[in-house]
Amino acid sequence: MMQLLADRIRKDGVVKQGNVLKVDSFLNHQMDIELINEIGKEFKRLFADCNITKIVTIEASGIGIACIAAQYFQVPVVFAKKSQSVNIDGEVYSTQIESYTHKKTYEVIISKKFISSDDHVLIIDDFLANGCALIGLIELVTCAGATVEGIGIVVEKGFQSGGEVIRSMGMRLESLAIVDGMNAETGEIFFRE
Amino acid sequence: MMQLLADRIRKDGVVKQGNVLKVDSFLNHQMDIELINEIGKEFKRLFADCNITKIVTIEASGIGIACIAAQYFQVPVVFAKKSQSVNIDGEVYSTQIESYTHKKTYEVIISKKFISSDDHVLIIDDFLANGCALIGLIELVTCAGATVEGIGIVVEKGFQSGGEVIRSMGMRLESLAIVDGMNAETGEIFFRE
Numbered sequence: 001m002m003q004l005l006a007d008r009i010r011k012d013g014v015v016k017q018g019n020v021l022k023v024d025s026f027l028n029h030q031m032d033i034e035l036i037n038e039i040g041k042e043f044k045r046l047f048a049d050c051n052i053t054k055i056v057t058i059e060a061s062g063i064g065i066a067c068i069a070a071q072y073f074q075v076p077v078v079f080a081k082k083s084q085s086v087n088i089d090g091e092v093y094s095t096q097i098e099s100y101t102h103k104k105t106y107e108v109i110i111s112k113k114f115i116s117s118d119d120h121v122l123i124i125d126d127f128l129a130n131g132c133a134l135i136g137l138i139e140l141v142t143c144a145g146a147t148v149e150g151i152g153i154v155v156e157k158g159f160q161s162g163g164e165v166i167r168s169m170g171m172r173l174e175s176l177a178i179v180d181g182m183n184a185e186t187g188e189i190f191f192r193e
Numbered sequence: 194m195m196q197l198l199a200d201r202i203r204k205d206g207v208v209k210q211g212n213v214l215k216v217d218s219f220l221n222h223q224m225d226i227e228l229i230n231e232i233g234k235e236f237k238r239l240f241a242d243c244n245i246t247k248i249v250t251i252e253a254s255g256i257g258i259a260c261i262a263a264q265y266f267q268v269p270v271v272f273a274k275k276s277q278s279v280n281i282d283g284e285v286y287s288t289q290i291e292s293y294t295h296k297k298t299y300e301v302i303i304s305k306k307f308i309s310s311d312d313h314v315l316i317i318d319d320f321l322a323n324g325c326a327l328i329g330l331i332e333l334v335t336c337a338g339a340t341v342e343g344i345g346i347v348v349e350k351g352f353q354s355g356g357e358v359i360r361s362m363g364m365r366l367e368s369l370a371i372v373d374g375m376n377a378e379t380g381e382i383f384f385r386e
């Protein structure tokens with residue numbers, strides 16, 4: 001667990017009914033760049049033994065974290081695009097992702113030009129809950145014949161199934177903070193040690 | 194003009210029919226973080242005299258550039274969200290933006306919590322063409338009573354009206370590269386000096 005992050009979630013995270021954790025004051029609407037720099041450094045420390053050639057994330061809230069982290073790995077970032085937001089021609093890898101938040105399925109794509117079988121990929125995202133977005137990203141990367149070296153997540157909701165599913169796939173998944181429970185009455189947040 | 198950027202656009206930008214300039218290999222799908230770092234530094238140099246308290250951008254492709262630039266200004270980033278992608282409660286500033294690329298209008302919002310009348314804002318985005326997105330962002334910031342100190346754009350299409358409209362509003366607009374014309378037959382790109 002990254003203590004600085006857990007402390008910040010305790011201080012500024014807001015617990016809502018329905019197991020909703022709002023971290024939009026520092027992570028995914030307003031972004032505290034100093035904190036995200038520390039997050040980037042921590043990802044580098046955790047994956048220092050991997051020979052990463054590319055960081056892959058998904059729009060929108062993963063992009064800033066991936067870009068800051070990429071400075072420590074000195075590799076390019078490729079962000080998967082939601083296809084309706086796309087002005088891309090040529091060949092793409094594509095997959096369907098079900099969004100729990102928005103209650104719909106959308107197509108996500110990466111241009112074939114930007115990921116190859118030589119790539120050793122670190123996938124980065126801000127949140128892991130049911131894992132749908134992450135499984136989609138893993139699919140895009142493996143379709144390209146690239147290797148997923150690891151997955152770096154800022155906040156994992158440990159009481160949802162995503163983390164278990166991804167780990168049972170044999171993936172190396174590092175979540176900087178795992179929230180095992182929340183109490184919307186008291187505002188308490190319980191982290192996995 | 195930022196020579197390093199212009200050289201990169203000449204080298205890796207692709208001109209398509211219909212005045213389309215693709216820079217997706219280094220700016221808005223795959224991101225060359227080293228280049229974006231230089232872009233961030235250049236924005237800091239250009240707006241060094243402004244007392245910026247916050248950088249505002251819009252999802253998705255502005256976020257990475259804004260976050261890297263924010264390291265030089267040591268301020269938070271706030272990115273405006275397309276409302277369909279929103280899991281936000283509470284009060285928001287909202288506006289409509291017409292997308293030429295996607296041929297539709299969408300709502301864009303910023304939570305009232307993250308922008309105030311004390312803020313001196315630098316708006317950053319990757320592209321300026323007809324200016325619709327940028328005018329929407331200016332509207333959100335001014336609705337909050339905050340001051341737009343400046344606007345930093347990576348690539349301006351000088352042959353579309355956005356730049357002129359924004360400058361005629363009295364805004365301080367700095368575009369790192371202004372493309373005044375393109376030739377889809379030869380692939381040539383003409384920059385404003």
